Amino acid sequence: MAEQILTLDNIKFLLIGAGVSLLLAVGAMIMGLILGIIGATAKISKNKIANAISFVYVEVIRGTPMLLQILFLFLGFPNLYTLITGNYISPNPFIVGLIAMGINSGAYATELIRSGIQSVPKGQWEAGRSIGLNNSMTMRYIILPQAFKNILPPLVSEFIVLTKDSSLVSVIGAAELLRRARTLGATYYNYLIPLFCASLMYLVMTMTISYFARKLERRLKLSD
Amino acid sequence: MINIKNLHKKFDSLEVLKGIDMKINEGEIICVIGPSGSGKSTLVRCINGLEQINDGEIWIGDKEISHNKTDVDLLRAKTGFVFQNFNLFPHMTVLKNLTLGPTKVLKKKDDDAIKTAEKFLKTVGLIDKKDSYPSQLSGGQCQRVAIARALCMNPEIILFDEPTSALDPEMVNEVLAVIRDLATQGMTMVIVTHEMGFAKEVASKIIFIDDGVIVEQGSPNEIFENPKNQRTKDFISKII
Ligand SMILES: Nc1ncnc2c1ncn2[C@@H]1O[C@H](COP(=O)(O)OP(=O)(O)OP(=O)(O)O)[C@@H](O)[C@H]1O
Ligand SMILES: [Mg+2]
Numbered sequence: 001m002a003e004q005i006l007t008l009d010n011i012k013f014l015l016i017g018a019g020v021s022l023l024l025a026v027g028a029m030i031m032g033l034i035l036g037i038i039g040a041t042a043k044i045s046k047n048k049i050a051n052a053i054s055f056v057y058v059e060v061i062r063g064t065p066m067l068l069q070i071l072f073l074f075l076g077f078p079n080l081y082t083l084i085t086g087n088y089i090s091p092n093p094f095i096v097g098l099i100a101m102g103i104n105s106g107a108y109a110t111e112l113i114r115s116g117i118q119s120v121p122k123g124q125w126e127a128g129r130s131i132g133l134n135n136s137m138t139m140r141y142i143i144l145p146q147a148f149k150n151i152l153p154p155l156v157s158e159f160i161v162l163t164k165d166s167s168l169v170s171v172i173g174a175a176e177l178l179r180r181a182r183t184l185g186a187t188y189y190n191y192l193i194p195l196f197c198a199s200l201m202y203l204v205m206t207m208t209i210s211y212f213a214r215k216l217e218r219r220l221k222l223s224d
Numbered sequence: 225m226i227n228i229k230n231l232h233k234k235f236d237s238l239e240v241l242k243g244i245d246m247k248i249n250e251g252e253i254i255c256v257i258g259p260s261g262s263g264k265s266t267l268v269r270c271i272n273g274l275e276q277i278n279d280g281e282i283w284i285g286d287k288e289i290s291h292n293k294t295d296v297d298l299l300r301a302k303t304g305f306v307f308q309n310f311n312l313f314p315h316m317t318v319l320k321n322l323t324l325g326p327t328k329v330l331k332k333k334d335d336d337a338i339k340t341a342e343k344f345l346k347t348v349g350l351i352d353k354k355d356s357y358p359s360q361l362s363g364g365q366c367q368r369v370a371i372a373r374a375l376c377m378n379p380e381i382i383l384f385d386e387p388t389s390a391l392d393p394e395m396v397n398e399v400l401a402v403i404r405d406l407a408t409q410g411m412t413m414v415i416v417t418h419e420m421g422f423a424k425e426v427a428s429k430i431i432f433i434d435d436g437v438i439v440e441q442g443s444p445n446e447i448f449e450n451p452k453n454q455r456t457k458d459f460i461s462k463i464i
Contacts (some may be wrong), residue, residue: 126274127311130326131377132301141324145315 005193009183017180018201024098024166024176031102031153036109043114054110063106070100071072086218097169097176105162116147131223147171149220156213160206161206167202177201225250225285226271226381232279233266240266241278242436248381248414253407255423255444256416258433259459264416265308267433272305288461295364301329304374304382309390310366312358318345318369319354321374330377337384338353339378344372364395368402381412386417420463424448432456 039057042050061069074096078089120143128138148155170179181198185191226248232414233241240263244377248254256264271273271282273289275298281288282299285389287298311416313321326332332340350370358366367387374382387403388396400422406413417423423444425428432440432455440447440456451457 123307123309123311124313126305127313129274129300129302130272130305130307131373132297132313132329133325134297134426136330141328149315154249176261 001188001190002193004191005184005188006197011197012181013184014177014197014201017096017198018205019178020092020094020174020176021163021166021178021202022205023214024094024101024119024169024174025159025163026064027098028101028162028166032105032109032158032162033113036113039106039110040113040117041139043110044117048143058107058110060214061104065164066100066104066165067171069104070168070172073100082092087136087202092171093169093174096164097172098130100165101169103164105158108158109155112151113147116151119150120146143224152217152220154210160209163200163209227281227283228271228280229282231270231277231282233263233275234278240436241270241277244433244438245437246431246438248308248412250380250412251410251428252412252429253426254414254431255420255427255429256414256431257420257423257432257447258439258461262433263436264433265385266276267437268305268385268414268416272303272383273299274305278285301377301416302380304377304379305384306367306374306384306387307427310358310363312366312373313387314358317355317357318350320359320407321358321369322373325373325377340376341372345369347375347405348372349398352371364393364398367391367395367399371399371402376407379416382406384413384415384417386416386418388417418463420448432459434459 006183039054042054043058045051059161074091074093078091081087081089089215115149117139124142124146125138129135133141137163166176167178172184177198181194182191184194228244228248231241231244232239232247239252239399242266242367250269258264266275270277283289284302289296307353311376312318313324316324319338319341322338322344323334326337326340327334337362342354345354348363348371349374352370353361353365353369358369361369367390371382371387384403388399391399396419400419401423403413403415405427415427425444426443429441431438432447432451432453434455442451442463446452447456448460
Protein backbone atom coordinates (compact mmCIF):
# COMPACT_ATOMS: atom_id res chain seq x y z
CA MET A 1 0.00 0.00 0.00
CA ALA A 2 2.69 2.45 1.02
CA GLU A 3 4.60 2.02 -2.25
CA GLN A 4 1.44 2.76 -4.22
CA ILE A 5 0.78 5.98 -2.40
CA LEU A 6 4.28 7.27 -1.92
CA THR A 7 5.09 7.76 -5.58
CA LEU A 8 7.25 10.67 -6.63
CA ASP A 9 4.24 12.34 -8.18
CA ASN A 10 2.16 12.07 -5.03
CA ILE A 11 4.95 13.36 -2.83
CA LYS A 12 5.39 16.25 -5.22
CA PHE A 13 1.63 16.79 -5.02
CA LEU A 14 1.88 17.10 -1.25
CA LEU A 15 5.00 19.25 -1.34
CA ILE A 16 3.25 21.76 -3.58
CA GLY A 17 0.49 21.76 -0.97
CA ALA A 18 3.07 22.51 1.71
CA GLY A 19 4.29 25.39 -0.46
CA VAL A 20 0.76 26.73 -0.74
CA SER A 21 0.33 26.48 3.05
CA LEU A 22 3.57 28.32 3.63
CA LEU A 23 2.61 30.95 1.08
CA LEU A 24 -0.69 31.46 2.90
CA ALA A 25 1.14 31.81 6.21
CA VAL A 26 3.78 34.22 4.89
CA GLY A 27 1.22 36.31 3.03
CA ALA A 28 -1.07 36.45 6.04
CA MET A 29 1.83 37.34 8.31
CA ILE A 30 2.89 40.24 6.09
CA MET A 31 -0.69 41.47 5.83
CA GLY A 32 -1.07 40.96 9.57
CA LEU A 33 2.05 43.00 10.34
CA ILE A 34 0.91 45.88 8.16
CA LEU A 35 -2.59 45.82 9.68
CA GLY A 36 -0.98 45.37 13.10
CA ILE A 37 1.19 48.47 12.77
CA ILE A 38 -1.82 50.48 11.60
CA GLY A 39 -4.02 48.98 14.32
CA ALA A 40 -1.47 49.55 17.06
CA THR A 41 -0.85 53.13 15.95
CA ALA A 42 -4.61 53.72 15.96
CA LYS A 43 -4.91 52.16 19.38
CA ILE A 44 -2.31 54.37 21.04
CA SER A 45 -3.22 57.53 19.14
CA LYS A 46 -5.10 60.34 20.84
CA ASN A 47 -7.85 60.14 18.21
CA LYS A 48 -10.96 58.64 19.86
CA ILE A 49 -12.42 57.38 16.57
CA ALA A 50 -9.20 55.60 15.66
CA ASN A 51 -9.11 54.06 19.15
CA ALA A 52 -12.67 52.80 18.77
CA ILE A 53 -12.20 51.31 15.30
CA SER A 54 -9.08 49.50 16.38
CA PHE A 55 -10.77 48.25 19.56
CA VAL A 56 -13.76 46.83 17.69
CA TYR A 57 -11.52 45.21 15.06
CA VAL A 58 -9.41 43.41 17.65
CA GLU A 59 -12.33 42.31 19.80
CA VAL A 60 -14.46 41.03 16.92
CA ILE A 61 -11.66 39.08 15.27
CA ARG A 62 -10.22 37.63 18.46
CA GLY A 63 -13.66 36.82 19.81
CA THR A 64 -14.88 34.74 16.86
CA PRO A 65 -13.51 31.51 15.34
CA MET A 66 -11.10 31.85 12.43
CA LEU A 67 -12.97 29.09 10.60
CA LEU A 68 -16.12 31.18 10.79
CA GLN A 69 -14.23 34.24 9.50
CA ILE A 70 -12.99 32.25 6.51
CA LEU A 71 -16.47 30.92 5.76
CA PHE A 72 -17.98 34.37 6.24
CA LEU A 73 -15.67 35.88 3.67
CA PHE A 74 -16.04 32.99 1.23
CA LEU A 75 -19.75 32.27 1.54
CA GLY A 76 -21.30 35.18 3.39
CA PHE A 77 -19.61 38.06 1.62
CA PRO A 78 -20.73 36.97 -1.91
CA ASN A 79 -24.34 36.98 -0.62
CA LEU A 80 -23.86 40.52 0.55
CA TYR A 81 -22.31 41.45 -2.79
CA THR A 82 -25.29 40.02 -4.63
CA LEU A 83 -27.69 41.82 -2.34
CA ILE A 84 -26.06 45.16 -3.03
CA THR A 85 -25.10 44.96 -6.70
CA GLY A 86 -27.41 42.26 -8.03
CA ASN A 87 -24.43 40.46 -9.58
CA TYR A 88 -22.85 37.15 -8.63
CA ILE A 89 -19.21 36.48 -7.85
CA SER A 90 -17.40 33.22 -7.25
CA PRO A 91 -14.39 34.08 -5.15
CA ASN A 92 -11.04 32.37 -5.49
CA PRO A 93 -10.54 30.19 -2.37
CA PHE A 94 -6.81 30.90 -2.13
CA ILE A 95 -7.21 34.66 -2.31
CA VAL A 96 -10.16 34.71 0.07
CA GLY A 97 -8.34 32.38 2.47
CA LEU A 98 -5.29 34.60 2.39
CA ILE A 99 -7.30 37.75 3.07
CA ALA A 100 -9.24 36.10 5.90
CA MET A 101 -6.04 34.86 7.51
CA GLY A 102 -4.38 38.26 7.09
CA ILE A 103 -7.28 40.08 8.71
CA ASN A 104 -7.27 37.53 11.51
CA SER A 105 -3.54 37.80 12.06
CA GLY A 106 -3.74 41.59 12.00
CA ALA A 107 -5.91 41.61 15.12
CA TYR A 108 -3.43 39.54 17.10
CA ALA A 109 -0.53 41.56 15.70
CA THR A 110 -2.26 44.80 16.72
CA GLU A 111 -2.23 43.79 20.37
CA LEU A 112 1.31 42.43 20.17
CA ILE A 113 2.74 45.49 18.46
CA ARG A 114 0.87 47.81 20.80
CA SER A 115 2.45 46.11 23.80
CA GLY A 116 5.82 46.17 22.03
CA ILE A 117 5.56 49.90 21.35
CA GLN A 118 4.56 50.61 24.92
CA SER A 119 7.50 48.56 26.22
CA VAL A 120 9.93 51.04 24.65
CA PRO A 121 10.90 53.63 27.30
CA LYS A 122 9.43 57.12 26.97
CA GLY A 123 12.95 58.53 26.85
CA GLN A 124 13.40 57.01 23.40
CA TRP A 125 10.53 59.11 22.05
CA GLU A 126 12.02 62.17 23.67
CA ALA A 127 15.49 61.45 22.32
CA GLY A 128 14.08 61.02 18.82
CA ARG A 129 12.18 64.24 19.04
CA SER A 130 15.13 66.06 20.56
CA ILE A 131 17.16 65.49 17.40
CA GLY A 132 14.31 66.88 15.34
CA LEU A 133 12.63 63.69 14.15
CA ASN A 134 8.88 64.08 13.81
CA ASN A 135 6.43 61.55 15.26
CA SER A 136 6.31 59.17 12.33
CA MET A 137 10.08 59.19 11.81
CA THR A 138 10.60 58.49 15.51
CA MET A 139 8.11 55.64 15.26
CA ARG A 140 9.79 54.20 12.19
CA TYR A 141 13.47 54.50 13.08
CA ILE A 142 13.48 54.38 16.87
CA ILE A 143 10.37 52.82 18.35
CA LEU A 144 9.27 50.08 15.95
CA PRO A 145 12.69 48.41 15.60
CA GLN A 146 12.95 48.13 19.37
CA ALA A 147 9.31 47.10 19.70
CA PHE A 148 9.75 44.30 17.18
CA LYS A 149 12.84 43.08 18.94
CA ASN A 150 10.91 42.90 22.20
CA ILE A 151 7.99 40.98 20.71
CA LEU A 152 9.92 38.71 18.37
CA PRO A 153 9.18 35.48 20.31
CA PRO A 154 5.38 35.92 20.35
CA LEU A 155 5.49 37.07 16.72
CA VAL A 156 7.23 33.84 15.78
CA SER A 157 4.58 31.88 17.68
CA GLU A 158 1.97 33.75 15.70
CA PHE A 159 3.71 32.78 12.47
CA ILE A 160 3.78 29.13 13.52
CA VAL A 161 0.10 29.25 14.43
CA LEU A 162 -0.62 30.74 10.99
CA THR A 163 1.34 27.97 9.29
CA LYS A 164 -0.78 25.35 11.05
CA ASP A 165 -4.07 27.24 10.81
CA SER A 166 -3.65 27.69 7.08
CA SER A 167 -5.14 24.17 7.06
CA LEU A 168 -8.49 25.77 7.91
CA VAL A 169 -8.56 27.22 4.42
CA SER A 170 -8.98 23.66 3.14
CA VAL A 171 -12.68 23.85 4.00
CA ILE A 172 -13.27 26.34 1.21
CA GLY A 173 -11.29 24.25 -1.23
CA ALA A 174 -7.88 25.88 -1.46
CA ALA A 175 -5.42 23.19 -2.50
CA GLU A 176 -3.08 23.51 0.46
CA LEU A 177 -1.35 20.67 2.28
CA LEU A 178 -4.21 19.22 4.34
CA ARG A 179 -6.64 19.42 1.44
CA ARG A 180 -4.19 17.54 -0.78
CA ALA A 181 -3.56 14.90 1.85
CA ARG A 182 -7.28 14.27 2.05
CA THR A 183 -7.54 14.12 -1.73
CA LEU A 184 -4.87 11.43 -1.80
CA GLY A 185 -6.60 9.60 1.02
CA ALA A 186 -9.86 9.56 -0.88
CA THR A 187 -8.16 8.36 -4.05
CA TYR A 188 -6.42 5.39 -2.39
CA TYR A 189 -8.99 4.66 0.32
CA ASN A 190 -6.16 5.16 2.81
CA TYR A 191 -5.87 8.29 4.93
CA LEU A 192 -3.19 7.07 7.31
CA ILE A 193 -0.19 7.51 5.05
CA PRO A 194 -1.13 10.83 3.40
CA LEU A 195 -2.09 12.40 6.74
CA PHE A 196 1.10 11.09 8.31
CA CYS A 197 3.16 12.62 5.48
CA ALA A 198 1.29 15.90 5.85
CA SER A 199 2.03 16.04 9.58
CA LEU A 200 5.70 15.45 8.90
CA MET A 201 5.70 18.34 6.45
CA TYR A 202 3.94 20.65 8.92
CA LEU A 203 6.49 19.67 11.53
CA VAL A 204 9.44 20.36 9.26
CA MET A 205 8.01 23.78 8.44
CA THR A 206 7.30 24.80 12.03
CA MET A 207 10.61 23.51 13.34
CA THR A 208 12.53 25.29 10.62
CA ILE A 209 10.76 28.54 11.51
CA SER A 210 11.67 28.06 15.18
CA TYR A 211 15.28 27.33 14.29
CA PHE A 212 15.74 30.50 12.25
CA ALA A 213 13.85 32.54 14.83
CA ARG A 214 16.25 31.43 17.55
CA LYS A 215 19.19 32.33 15.33
CA LEU A 216 17.76 35.76 14.61
CA GLU A 217 17.07 36.34 18.28
CA ARG A 218 20.65 35.53 19.17
CA ARG A 219 21.90 37.99 16.58
CA LEU A 220 19.64 40.76 17.89
CA LYS A 221 20.81 40.08 21.44
CA LEU A 222 24.17 41.57 20.40
CA SER A 223 22.89 45.09 20.95
CA ASP A 224 21.52 44.37 24.43
CA MET B 225 18.71 84.51 20.98
CA ILE B 226 16.05 82.75 23.04
CA ASN B 227 13.54 84.78 24.94
CA ILE B 228 11.12 83.27 27.40
CA LYS B 229 8.20 85.36 28.61
CA ASN B 230 5.91 84.52 31.49
CA LEU B 231 6.18 80.76 31.01
CA HIS B 232 3.60 78.70 32.89
CA LYS B 233 3.48 74.92 33.01
CA LYS B 234 0.97 72.74 34.82
CA PHE B 235 0.76 68.98 35.22
CA ASP B 236 -2.99 68.56 35.74
CA SER B 237 -3.65 70.79 38.72
CA LEU B 238 -0.02 70.97 39.87
CA GLU B 239 1.53 74.23 38.72
CA VAL B 240 5.23 73.53 38.30
CA LEU B 241 6.41 76.69 36.53
CA LYS B 242 4.75 79.86 37.72
CA GLY B 243 5.80 82.55 35.28
CA ILE B 244 9.40 82.25 34.18
CA ASP B 245 11.07 85.14 32.34
CA MET B 246 14.45 84.40 30.93
CA LYS B 247 16.78 85.53 28.15
CA ILE B 248 19.50 83.41 26.67
CA ASN B 249 22.08 85.30 24.66
CA GLU B 250 24.48 83.83 22.17
CA GLY B 251 27.58 82.34 23.78
CA GLU B 252 26.06 82.43 27.24
CA ILE B 253 26.43 79.51 29.60
CA ILE B 254 23.56 79.44 32.02
CA CYS B 255 23.60 77.03 34.93
CA VAL B 256 20.23 76.34 36.52
CA ILE B 257 20.32 75.30 40.17
CA GLY B 258 17.64 74.72 42.77
CA PRO B 259 16.12 72.16 45.10
CA SER B 260 14.69 68.87 43.92
CA GLY B 261 11.21 69.26 42.44
CA SER B 262 11.57 73.00 41.92
CA GLY B 263 10.94 72.71 38.16
CA LYS B 264 14.44 72.76 36.65
CA SER B 265 13.92 69.77 34.37
CA THR B 266 10.49 71.00 33.39
CA LEU B 267 11.96 74.36 32.38
CA VAL B 268 14.60 72.96 30.01
CA ARG B 269 12.10 70.43 28.65
CA CYS B 270 9.73 73.29 27.84
CA ILE B 271 12.51 75.16 26.05
CA ASN B 272 13.04 72.11 23.87
CA GLY B 273 9.33 71.57 23.28
CA LEU B 274 9.35 68.24 25.09
CA GLU B 275 6.60 69.63 27.30
CA GLN B 276 3.74 71.74 26.02
CA ILE B 277 3.47 75.01 27.83
CA ASN B 278 0.21 76.26 29.28
CA ASP B 279 0.86 79.97 29.07
CA GLY B 280 3.53 82.41 28.02
CA GLU B 281 5.79 82.64 25.00
CA ILE B 282 9.07 81.22 23.79
CA TRP B 283 10.85 83.24 21.12
CA ILE B 284 13.74 82.03 19.03
CA GLY B 285 15.27 85.01 17.31
CA ASP B 286 12.25 86.92 16.08
CA LYS B 287 9.94 83.91 15.87
CA GLU B 288 7.38 82.87 18.47
CA ILE B 289 7.46 79.09 18.37
CA SER B 290 5.55 77.67 21.25
CA HIS B 291 2.14 77.34 19.66
CA ASN B 292 2.70 75.75 16.29
CA LYS B 293 3.55 72.14 15.56
CA THR B 294 5.97 72.69 12.66
CA ASP B 295 7.65 75.45 14.63
CA VAL B 296 8.22 73.05 17.48
CA ASP B 297 10.04 70.71 15.11
CA LEU B 298 12.14 73.68 14.02
CA LEU B 299 12.84 74.47 17.65
CA ARG B 300 13.98 70.93 18.34
CA ALA B 301 16.27 70.81 15.35
CA LYS B 302 17.96 74.00 16.53
CA THR B 303 18.30 73.01 20.16
CA GLY B 304 20.27 70.00 21.31
CA PHE B 305 19.18 68.15 24.41
CA VAL B 306 21.29 65.97 26.66
CA PHE B 307 19.34 63.77 29.06
CA GLN B 308 20.25 62.63 32.53
CA ASN B 309 20.09 58.99 31.45
CA PHE B 310 21.53 59.49 27.95
CA ASN B 311 18.63 57.95 25.96
CA LEU B 312 20.93 56.63 23.28
CA PHE B 313 19.24 54.40 20.70
CA PRO B 314 20.21 50.91 21.92
CA HIS B 315 19.55 49.16 18.60
CA MET B 316 22.01 51.33 16.68
CA THR B 317 25.76 51.59 16.73
CA VAL B 318 27.35 54.73 18.10
CA LEU B 319 27.91 56.02 14.58
CA LYS B 320 24.28 55.35 13.57
CA ASN B 321 23.12 57.16 16.70
CA LEU B 322 25.01 60.21 15.46
CA THR B 323 24.06 60.12 11.78
CA LEU B 324 20.33 59.42 12.14
CA GLY B 325 19.27 63.02 12.80
CA PRO B 326 21.56 64.63 10.22
CA THR B 327 20.49 62.24 7.43
CA LYS B 328 16.75 62.17 8.20
CA VAL B 329 16.14 65.70 9.46
CA LEU B 330 18.89 67.80 7.91
CA LYS B 331 18.83 65.60 4.75
CA LYS B 332 22.61 65.34 4.69
CA LYS B 333 24.28 62.78 2.46
CA ASP B 334 25.49 59.64 4.24
CA ASP B 335 29.20 60.30 3.85
CA ASP B 336 28.77 63.94 4.91
CA ALA B 337 26.93 62.82 8.03
CA ILE B 338 29.56 60.20 8.78
CA LYS B 339 32.35 62.74 8.41
CA THR B 340 30.64 65.12 10.84
CA ALA B 341 29.90 62.27 13.24
CA GLU B 342 33.52 61.14 13.23
CA LYS B 343 34.69 64.69 13.82
CA PHE B 344 32.53 65.00 16.94
CA LEU B 345 33.41 61.51 18.14
CA LYS B 346 37.00 62.70 18.08
CA THR B 347 35.98 65.80 20.03
CA VAL B 348 34.55 63.63 22.81
CA GLY B 349 37.40 61.12 22.53
CA LEU B 350 35.39 58.09 21.42
CA ILE B 351 36.26 57.59 17.77
CA ASP B 352 37.42 54.03 18.49
CA LYS B 353 33.93 53.18 19.77
CA LYS B 354 32.06 54.17 16.63
CA ASP B 355 30.98 50.63 15.78
CA SER B 356 30.07 49.67 19.35
CA TYR B 357 26.51 49.46 20.65
CA PRO B 358 25.51 51.65 23.61
CA SER B 359 25.22 48.56 25.82
CA GLN B 360 28.95 48.03 25.38
CA LEU B 361 29.84 51.48 26.75
CA SER B 362 30.22 52.83 30.27
CA GLY B 363 27.86 55.51 31.54
CA GLY B 364 30.40 58.26 31.01
CA GLN B 365 31.05 57.09 27.47
CA CYS B 366 27.30 56.95 26.77
CA GLN B 367 26.89 60.53 27.92
CA ARG B 368 29.78 61.68 25.75
CA VAL B 369 28.15 59.95 22.77
CA ALA B 370 24.89 61.68 23.65
CA ILE B 371 26.66 65.04 23.62
CA ALA B 372 28.24 64.20 20.25
CA ARG B 373 24.80 63.21 18.97
CA ALA B 374 23.46 66.63 19.93
CA LEU B 375 26.46 68.37 18.34
CA CYS B 376 25.93 66.57 15.01
CA MET B 377 22.67 68.49 14.54
CA ASN B 378 24.72 71.69 14.52
CA PRO B 379 22.52 73.21 17.24
CA GLU B 380 22.51 76.87 18.18
CA ILE B 381 22.18 75.90 21.81
CA ILE B 382 22.49 72.73 23.88
CA LEU B 383 20.32 72.05 26.92
CA PHE B 384 21.64 69.70 29.58
CA ASP B 385 19.44 68.14 32.25
CA GLU B 386 21.75 66.95 35.00
CA PRO B 387 24.18 65.32 32.59
CA THR B 388 26.28 63.76 35.33
CA SER B 389 23.67 62.76 37.90
CA ALA B 390 23.28 59.20 36.63
CA LEU B 391 27.03 58.59 36.53
CA ASP B 392 29.39 56.86 38.90
CA PRO B 393 31.61 59.46 40.56
CA GLU B 394 34.74 58.43 38.66
CA MET B 395 32.99 59.16 35.33
CA VAL B 396 31.69 62.61 36.17
CA ASN B 397 34.90 64.37 35.24
CA GLU B 398 35.24 62.97 31.72
CA VAL B 399 31.77 64.34 30.91
CA LEU B 400 32.38 67.69 32.59
CA ALA B 401 35.62 67.97 30.62
CA VAL B 402 33.69 67.65 27.36
CA ILE B 403 31.20 70.32 28.43
CA ARG B 404 34.03 72.59 29.54
CA ASP B 405 35.56 72.12 26.11
CA LEU B 406 32.33 73.24 24.45
CA ALA B 407 32.27 76.23 26.77
CA THR B 408 35.68 77.41 25.60
CA GLN B 409 34.51 77.05 22.00
CA GLY B 410 31.68 79.47 22.69
CA MET B 411 28.73 77.06 22.53
CA THR B 412 25.56 78.48 24.03
CA MET B 413 24.38 76.19 26.81
CA VAL B 414 21.79 75.86 29.54
CA ILE B 415 22.91 73.35 32.13
CA VAL B 416 20.78 72.04 34.98
CA THR B 417 23.28 70.72 37.48
CA HIS B 418 23.98 69.80 41.07
CA GLU B 419 27.72 70.15 40.46
CA MET B 420 28.15 73.52 42.14
CA GLY B 421 31.91 73.66 41.69
CA PHE B 422 31.49 73.12 37.98
CA ALA B 423 28.67 75.66 37.74
CA LYS B 424 30.81 78.26 39.47
CA GLU B 425 33.66 77.60 37.08
CA VAL B 426 31.95 77.56 33.66
CA ALA B 427 28.74 79.56 34.08
CA SER B 428 28.41 83.07 32.78
CA LYS B 429 25.13 83.27 34.64
CA ILE B 430 23.53 81.27 37.44
CA ILE B 431 19.77 80.98 37.75
CA PHE B 432 18.37 79.83 41.07
CA ILE B 433 14.89 78.31 40.81
CA ASP B 434 12.68 77.43 43.74
CA ASP B 435 9.05 76.39 43.67
CA GLY B 436 8.57 77.24 39.99
CA VAL B 437 9.91 80.76 39.99
CA ILE B 438 13.33 82.30 39.37
CA VAL B 439 14.24 83.48 42.82
CA GLU B 440 17.56 85.03 41.92
CA GLN B 441 19.97 85.23 39.00
CA GLY B 442 23.40 86.66 38.49
CA SER B 443 27.06 85.92 37.99
CA PRO B 444 28.50 82.90 39.83
CA ASN B 445 30.16 85.33 42.17
CA GLU B 446 26.93 87.12 43.02
CA ILE B 447 24.97 83.92 43.61
CA PHE B 448 27.54 81.86 45.43
CA GLU B 449 29.39 84.55 47.40
CA ASN B 450 26.77 87.26 47.89
CA PRO B 451 23.30 85.80 47.55
CA LYS B 452 20.70 88.47 48.28
CA ASN B 453 17.57 86.40 48.69
CA GLN B 454 17.08 84.42 51.89
CA ARG B 455 15.99 81.27 50.00
CA THR B 456 19.13 81.43 47.89
CA LYS B 457 21.24 81.84 51.00
CA ASP B 458 19.62 78.82 52.63
CA PHE B 459 20.08 76.69 49.51
CA ILE B 460 23.71 77.68 49.00
CA SER B 461 24.64 77.17 52.63
CA LYS B 462 23.00 73.74 52.62
CA ILE B 463 24.94 72.41 49.66
CA ILE B 464 28.38 73.92 50.23
N1 LIG C 1 5.20 64.29 33.63
C1 LIG C 1 4.87 64.76 34.85
N2 LIG C 1 3.61 64.57 35.33
C2 LIG C 1 3.25 65.04 36.53
N3 LIG C 1 4.07 65.73 37.35
C3 LIG C 1 5.33 65.95 36.94
C4 LIG C 1 5.79 65.47 35.66
N4 LIG C 1 7.09 65.85 35.53
C5 LIG C 1 7.41 66.51 36.65
N5 LIG C 1 6.37 66.59 37.50
C6 LIG C 1 6.35 67.28 38.81
O1 LIG C 1 6.78 68.59 38.61
C7 LIG C 1 7.59 69.04 39.67
C8 LIG C 1 8.90 69.55 39.14
O2 LIG C 1 9.60 68.51 38.53
P1 LIG C 1 11.02 68.69 37.85
O3 LIG C 1 11.40 67.35 37.34
O4 LIG C 1 10.97 69.79 36.90
O5 LIG C 1 11.93 69.08 39.09
P2 LIG C 1 13.50 69.25 39.15
O6 LIG C 1 13.76 70.61 39.64
O7 LIG C 1 14.10 68.85 37.86
O8 LIG C 1 13.90 68.21 40.28
P3 LIG C 1 15.19 67.25 40.40
O9 LIG C 1 16.29 68.08 40.92
O10 LIG C 1 14.76 66.22 41.38
O11 LIG C 1 15.45 66.67 39.04
C9 LIG C 1 7.73 67.85 40.62
O12 LIG C 1 6.84 68.03 41.68
C10 LIG C 1 7.34 66.67 39.77
O13 LIG C 1 6.74 65.70 40.59
MG1 LIG D 1 15.28 67.20 37.19
